[in-house]
Amino acid sequence: MNRMLPLTLALLGSAALAAAPKDTLVIQQAATVTTLDPTAAYDTFSLQVLENVYETLWTYKGASLTQMTPLLASALPTYTDGGRTLTVSLRKGVKFHSGNPMTCADAQYTYRRDLVTNSAESANWFISDSLLGTRDNARTDKSVTWARIAGAVSCNAQGQLVFKLPKPDPAFMAKMAFAGMGVLDSKWATKLGEWNGTEATWQAWVGKDVSGSKLSAQPSGTGAYQLLRRDADNILLTAFPSYWGGKPAISNVIMQKVGELAVRQQAFLRGDADLIEAGTRTNVEAQLKGKPGVTVLDNLPSAGAQALFMNNNIKGGAALGSGKLDGKGIPANFFADTDVRRAFAYAFDYDEYMRDVQRSKAVKRTMLLPDTFPGYSKATKTYSYDPAQAQALFRKAQGGEVWKNGFTINANYRTGHIAGQVALELLKRNVEALNPKFRINIIEEPWAEQSKKMQEGLEIMLPMGWSADYADPDNFVYTFYSSEGFFYPTNNWKDADVDRWLVQARATVDPAARAKLYKQVADRAYQQSPFIVLPAETNIRPVRSNLQGASAATYNPMRSFGFTGTLWRELSKK
Template sequence: MKKLVMLSSMLIVSTALAAAPADTLVIQESADIPTLEPAIAYDTASGQVIENIYETLVTYKGSSVRDLEPMLATKWTISNGGKTYTFDLRKNVKFHSGNAFTCADAEYTYERDLVTNTSDSGNWFLAEPLVGSQSNAKDDKNVTWAKIDKAVECNNNGQLVFNLVKVDPAFLAKLAASWMGIVDKQWAIKIGEWDGTEKTFMDWAGKEGLDNSALNKQPSGTGAYKLVRRDANALLATAFDGYWGKKPAIKNVIIQKVPELAARQQAFLRGDADLIEGGGRAVDEEQVKGKSGVVWIDNLPNVVSTGFFMNEKINGTQGSGKLDGAGIPANFFSDVNVRRAFAYTFNYQQYITDVQKGKGMQRTMLLPDSFPGYDAKVKKYSFDAKQATAYFKRAWGGNVWKNGFTITANYRAGSVGAQTAMEILQKNLATINPKFKLVIQAKQWSEMLKDSNAGKEAMIIIGWAPDYADADNFLYTFYSSNGYYFPRSNWKDAQVDKWLDQARTTVNQAERNRLYSLVANRAYEQAPYLLVPAAVNYGFQRDNLVGSTAQTYNPMLGFSYTGTFWKELSKK
């Protein structure tokens, strides 16, 4: 556990932590923070920090997931049939370095995003409407400097102009994603990042290792908080004295990595931590709800979709690498009979009862049920040992049932819900056939992200939090062979790809809904994922914390902890 000794300079290890001071917000969670580099960050652990260090052009208004309001922009116009976006920018804004914010910084930021864009970053959805490709110049020769330079530029009036190659109804919402925060151009170049010129852009195209860039170590944004110190176990940020907006009431924010749930709970109940990562509804209601000093907030919206990934082309060896009971071949999950058998093996209702304490729902597709495009009429799998047995006996010509298998499946270290889901599946597999062995183990979040993106994980549980409130952001991500999650599943269906591409080219919502229903029904038939039931969201906090989930909650901000920016918080 960490003890705050000198807020302005250091965090040191100790065995105790005094009650969180009135000017300090203490958050404890099980996961590490993979990166503070906006150009590569694409996970919630990183995003919760980045959205407070950097600022975007636009942000979400109040609790709405669709209404946007200005942040570093002051207003905007859309012209040229929806292909040109022109932004007026806020004046008298400073970066943490002391440099003044100008249009050149915004232009540099988005050009840098397009230049460094990789398959494991969130910039693909920006690149597509701006340069006509999800790839960078190194991977796609059609992505040229001329296209990048034209895509975003500053006009003579100091306005930022985006020139889209095709209409994108979700473009504004995309600019509100946390990693779209504006980077300090002068600072970035000074510490060794891309110099912003055509001469060097190919050297930075799809650059590897950006998660550990100079900006990851020394960020400079316009946000209300600036980084003071960060190591493997803790992060300290402090309010930026030069912030253009209202001065934050919370001066210091500490995020501590505390893997043990019991330790987080004890710190929270003592008042040593203001917000913690919980252990799932069943655990949290038993251990936290109703306790002194605790505010419990229920029935919050859930816009996350989560599934078991069954990798059809594993990059590496699982056990023996053969279907001999001691491992599995790399293409084990490519047999639809295997995937259907697993889908029938998981006990969805048990998960809802044990983890979500009855407050959960089994969705029909990997899309929040509140989003347009969700079809409640699509069939769902249920736990059925007889059906699972029948499909296992068909799989791989009967050899799965005859020989059995051993699979190593990883879950995010500290995630009680993911661990319980794995244990439910593990137990049911062994009951159906003692030769079926699922070896489950915890893994650090950053390692799991990298290995799963490289296709090395055979089976994992992972979710998707929306970048913007549109069905495409989920369905393309999960189900398209060009989607972000494809390297983790390697499931490809040409007809599904066609339907998803068609849905992207029309603004007719009824037609999009029809296409998404087709995708969902096909996914039910092919079972590329095992859908984890969606919980009714809840939150809890210390009763002296003001401005978070108990007041205004936006599921697009602050992720599971606050639903707002740190600058909106205070203590009474």
């Protein structure tokens, strides 16, 4: 391990910092890093550290979300066996922080451990879905056996890693670029008392929570930075002297938990912190933009999508009011009427939302897929605010009964979701202006309550979003639009053609053919309006002006999770 400079030690101890030295990157954020075990990591703050301590087989090339570049693989692999086999040659001469050489056995151990310990609380469900054909572990799905796990990931006689998929998955390469898929040091993990990788012991580790593992406390990756010290509020990392990719310009990285936004902003303005969790666009523009020593990267792409959900089959409860179309409530199938959903879509003022909420720094999307992702349909139509169209559709809905009798809807937003609250308020104003018998009650509720209710189908209308796990359209389009997707219980919209197209897209490796299928989904969704697609705010990121390597040209929304969009090893300070 490298020795730390005395000044670096002093910096670690307090939020009241001296100016960050040239060889040290100081990052301040509001949240705590929950785990440094890649197998368990599924939160952005942990993954930001892990992508610099561990390395995946390949990663995104620069700012691109469609091109990959080798990392621990010596070259990008190609599919064989009709898209069901991927054979990966590994880079030679790579060492872990422990000093152990990286071999195929380490990669094999890593992905088998992912499949063994897989749980809904980790990202391993989407790897299991690809490699085993199920999102569940062996405890839940009895078809998952050791033979299937061992057959899915193995090393051949040439020392190459071989993935065997039960069916083609065009998203698999993107899934494997997820920061939590970094290769583990199997000898080090076994020495610490973690799973030893054998058939004899695997069942004891099925579904096990490894977020607090010994590997989390003492990580050993191949990345450019290694852990020196960690406590409840601080993490100190230093450049790994035997890193295969060469010595980075930044020697030390300090991450500090600083809960108060104002404190983080002042540290940033003084130059005590190089990167901070800076709050909303409004905060950045009001407090940081234009200040000495500050560069603001703006109009950066987003890897998320937001919508207002309209539940087609509400599962009952007092929230329905009278439960009838009598002006005092709504029936459970109120939003099952396409005319009702389309009327609401025309009643939303997209331009006002972009102007007032997103300060005109937004993109109006055709579908619930980031517009920088492959498969995005630019040609699909979008809704615009049109009160005349909204009124005509409301008059038509339910044979005129909606317009005649009116309705009362209870729409919820989670505590702290300001953009969602404002979106509902805009919709309420416009809908209620059409007919005095229309009423929308907006209610705040805690996330713990809302997350449970949405999965039980009890929410009526609510703002909700999704951030990318991996840069493939399936991660969004299937999630939102499929009757087997994550959000189906929340909106209960089902279209047999859409379901069929999405299944086909999941097994189609030709990008053009997949794009055609996704356009069909987008066009059908425009016709049916299962969601009100909210405009996507572009990202804004402040950095200290002396920090080099962070720019709009290099920013990748799938990397560095909310800060520079690049790896620490690519940064320097002048």
